[in-house]
Amino acid sequence: LLPLLQGKVGNIYRSLFWHFPIYLQAYDERNNENRDSLFRTRPGSVIRQGEWKLHYYFEDEGVELYNLIKDPGEKNNVAATQPKMTDKMLLALKNWWQATDAPIPTTLNPEYEEAR
Numbered sequence: 001l002l003p004l005l006q007g008k009v010g011n012i013y014r015s016l017f018w019h020f021p022i023y024l025q026a027y028d029e030r031n032n033e034n035r036d037s038l039f040r041t042r043p044g045s046v047i048r049q050g051e052w053k054l055h056y057y058f059e060d061e062g063v064e065l066y067n068l069i070k071d072p073g074e075k076n077n078v079a080a081t082q083p084k085m086t087d088k089m090l091l092a093l094k095n096w097w098q099a100t101d102a103p104i105p106t107t108l109n110p111e112y113e114e115a116r
Contacts, residue, residue: 011050017096018046021058021105043105047093054079054089058105063090 003009021043044057053074055064065079065086079086097104 015092015096016048017093019097019102020044021103045093045097045102047089047096049089049092052085052089054086054093056090056093065089 001012004012042057042059044055046056047054048068051067051069053066053068055066056062063079063086064074064077065082066074066076067078067082068074070076071078096102
């Protein structure tokens with residue numbers, strides 16, 4: 001990533017992965033600075049490929065897809081309107097879990113409440 005950060009290249013040509021399979025902190029709807037108020041409270045994984053970024057949440061198998069060129073603030077989830085890209089990226093993420101033996105949560109948080 002160093003050449004990208006130093007401005008020596010404009011793009012990276014490999015997928016980037018984030019994996020966070022744990023609960024971090026309690027959810028407080030009144031005091032939350034995140035775009036996604038549940039972001040820090042639920043386990044998930046993310047893959048970025050070029051201009052696309054896919055979020056996957058383990059509790060409800062929720063999937064979000066964003067085009068970072070058109071929507072750098074990740075405000076418009078296009079997973080439903082881009083099913084081929086969603087499926088492609090989700091498959092790549094699942095393959096990465098398998099290749100890296102990533103820990104996948106199997107027990108639900110007993111205090112989890114479906115988003116309203």
